[in-house]
Amino acid sequence: MTDKGLFIDRVTITLDGREIVSLSRRVAPGVVLTVMGPSGVGKSTLLAYIGGFLDPAFTASGRAFVDGVEVTALKPEDRHMGILFQDALLFPHMSVGGNLLFALPAGSGDRQERLRRMRQALAGVGLAGLEDRDPATLSGGQKARVALARVLAAAPRALLLDEPFSKLDAALREQMRELVFSKARETGLPVLLVTHDEADAEAAGGDIVKLGE
């Protein structure tokens, strides 16, 4: 048995004594674990707990490890969990390039090097040359790609996906799934996907956990 990947160790989340989530799983690098359930069942609380921003109204126990590091013992900013929400949530006060530069780790080279890596990350999602654009002027698909490039630029340990495709139209959704999962495989990141869409789970290809049944 190896330490690589994401290990969810007996994580239990309750609200007012009612159990919402109870899970123990291993997710290998490059592999997707899909958590499914109808909306309102509280499946996003699992992501929130691992990401470090669970609402204090909930109580949770259990631990999560990535590559042998217990991330649940760390501050949110030290966990390096890349998150994608259903909205792209690009920072409206920064240009597209600014969004990516903000995500690049501080120690990643001088100004020239950072600019180069920013452009490379944009090109990696097929948006080369858009760095000076105002995020508000991008199309929905472009925004989603920038959000993906941004999360990858921060060199995360794992990806937490919270219904990331649900707001895209059908054709785009197809493309984005393909892009996200292939990027995860390329970079060898374990992925935790929360969704209510069967098609997401199918495209992800990994194990499926069903909540609220």
Add this chain to the structure above:
Amino acid sequence: MRKFALSVALLALGTIAAPADVMKPDPREWDDVLEKARGETVYFNAWGGSQNINAYIEWAGEELKERFGVTLRQVKLEDTASAVATVIAEKAAGRETSGSIDLIWINGENFAAMKSQGLLMSPGWAEDLPNWSYVDVESKPTIRTDFTIPVEGLESPWGMAKLVFFYDSARTAVETLPQNADGLLEWAKANPGRFSYPQPPDFIGSSFLKQVLIEKIGNRALLQKPVDEAAFAEVTKPLFDYLDALNPLMWRSGRAYPQNYPAMKQLLADSELDVVFAFNPAEASSAIASGELPATVRSFTFPGGTLANTHFLAIPYNATAKAGALVTANFLLSPEAQARKQDPAIWGDPTVLALGKLGAEDRARFDAIDLGVATLRPDELGPALDEPHPNWMERIETEWKRRYGVGN
């Protein structure tokens, strides 16, 4: 915060810090005073309701800064009594040095209160100021006796005041004007709603009450002494009979009063009032110059005399910048500053100096002043009536408030 907590403890214990002893600046060692004054900031507490006066003080501040390195800051008061209250509060709190007030524009009851409670810098210093040599002590007795109280050098004279009436010659014929208090009452009967006086305890309002008191009282000698409580009601009956008759004939039927002289001035300009009065003979001319009153306004006084007094500068016993305050008082007494003050275009406040004691150059400054169309010449001002003992003012104000200040 620690200081705060400490003083709460002080408040609770009622203890008072012991006064520290400090060396006084001595005006007889003037060079020494000048040296000490350099770099000091003088907080000058002065009534701030008139822009002319504020501008004049501003000018003095600039000159003091340039010539003596003294910074002058005017603390604009609505009522000089609040400065007195501050010194009293500081004394109560044990602040025997580094008080917040360095110089006060003062006279009459406030001077009497501070003198009797030992709140003034002493011994007397005013007559040791270099510019004292020009002061007209001979023909201006109010310079050494402030409201019957001997000054004893505890305050330095700044300006002269005399009650003078103003009217608009475009609306009111000169031959109809009253010649004394009784005449004024007759005039008010003929012109209801066109006369008023500022609500006592406003200084000018109280002065009007004193003018009437002096005219109506049987024995004027009584006013040189503090009020005799037993006789007060009887002695002041003519005054209050007069006011009972006058008030309903006044502006707003006596149900409201102008707040002070500048408010009356505005009412004259608005033609709400026909006769107003001030404590400065040049007031009307300077108001005409500044566009606040029409050019047809003229002055008059009562042939039988009107109230006159001197206003002064005093230094509290716990002032921080005593040397700076002395330098300021001396500068304000200089022929240059006094001449500027007398110019109606600047302020129009009559000088306390004797022109005969001045050199030719300084005299020329005074001769060059255009007193303006509405200002009476010194020989037209009529006799001066002496201020009563300050105690009278307090008693009359209290009685006035009780009778008229509370509505019906």
Add this chain to the structure above:
Amino acid sequence: MLTRLGPLLAIGVLTVPVAFGLAGTLLPAFGFLPVLGGMRFSLAPLTALFAEPAIFSSALMSLVAGLATALVSLVVVMLFTAAWSGTRAFARVQHLVSPLLSVPHAAAAFALAFLIAPSGLIARVISPELTGWQRPPDLLIVHDPLGLSMMVGLIVKEIPFLLLVTLAALPQVKPARTRALIASMGYGRVAGFIFGLWPSIYPQIRLPVFAVIAFATSVVDVAVILGPTTPAPLAVRLVGWMNDPDLSLRYLASAGALLQLFVTAVAIGLWILFERLAARLRDRCALAGWRLRADAPVRWSALLLMLLSGGAIFAGLATLALWSVAGLWQYPDVLPSSFGLRNWMRVLPHLAGPLGTTLLVGLASTLAAAIIAILCLAREDEMGHAPGRWAMALLYLPLVVPQVAFLFGLQLLFILSGVQATLTALVLAHLVFVLPYAYLSLKDPWRAFDRRYDQLAAGLGKGAWRRFLFVRLPMLTRPILAVVAIGFAVSVGLYLPTVLIGAGRLTTITSEAVALGAGGNRRVIGIYAFLQMMLPAVGFAVATIVPALIFRRLRDMQV
């Protein structure tokens, strides 16, 4: 954690000055003031107070002014919102009235006085043609013994305040849907609103209404400018005693402050009683099913009153501005016979000091208030819940306790600790009043911020400080600058705290304006009141223009 300091600081700023101030005021009321030799408790100060001539008339005047001001302004706001909310007219009037919120009370009072006095602009416009008044009529309008013009002066200022708090509460009750529902049952617009929506709006604006009552029962500056003088309202007489050279009058002033506290408490008590009666009346009408459809007269009068109150201040402010550049301006001329900058040139050199203090104290207190408010809100985020009812009530403490009642004591304590008339003391005193407004106006935009941005940035490896500085702060630039503008406007308008704690050494445009107001020089008052009005306006302009410039190339950061 730094954020823990937020609530502590807030509670400290809101309660400590009020508590210590009240103690410093109340102990002397019972004869206890050791520095003046008062070591034993006695009822002598209270006896002396009740022996003051016409003290009950003064107290009654304050009581009536407080209740009448609150009642009239609330009814106008309620009827106007009922009749017009959701329409374009409503939006227009809202835009017209909102800027009035930032006009200091004293400036508004001067504006009104310049308008309605017998020699004011209205009389000039209609004279002598309509009235035959060749000279101003001898009518007691300003300073009238019933205090009517004072109440009008307060009402025109409180209407914008209550309208804005009502507007803030309105969206939470989903007015459009409820209105449609009630209309479908055949209720008139006004009646439907009062029966269906007002009961859930009113509890949210109840504390602001109390603040209005407290302010109006104890106001000093407006009362000095417009109020009766024979006798003056209670708070004005208190300040007079406080400044009397006779120090023993401090006992009397303290006893008066106690009476003031009582008057305000009685006013609020009576108001609560009135609330119950009004609610009962409303329920009776609602349960009887009164449709009250013919409400056109009510609707139009509500609009008229609203426009009149806003228009009066605007017209008055224009008159003030005119006086500031007027040469000789005699009755009944509608315009001055000459104009000039002479008045300004004379006043300008004296403005630097007060203007500097106004800016410094305004900015410092607002900055401190904004920081404390942000810390509190950040702490709430950490705790995961908003503060409870008591904490919210605490926020209104300095607004509901009459200013005079605790500022006297605070002044005394400041004198004793030797920090009176220092900038720090003045900033602290202003902070007490600025903080509630800063918190109240920041809380909604802060809570509306999408916290997923924060979570996302944490996922990108950014610590709390970087998240705050690079994500939340820039994204909230606009609301935070708006808060600064509001706080600054509050500080600019503060009169009594400036006068008592600044002790005449530190003067602001507002304290100078009221002091000069006593001088009655309309040209000078015009200049100061004009500046009073312009300072907050400049603040709001900066708060609008700066973010628009910084983010001019980022569409989602525009309004």
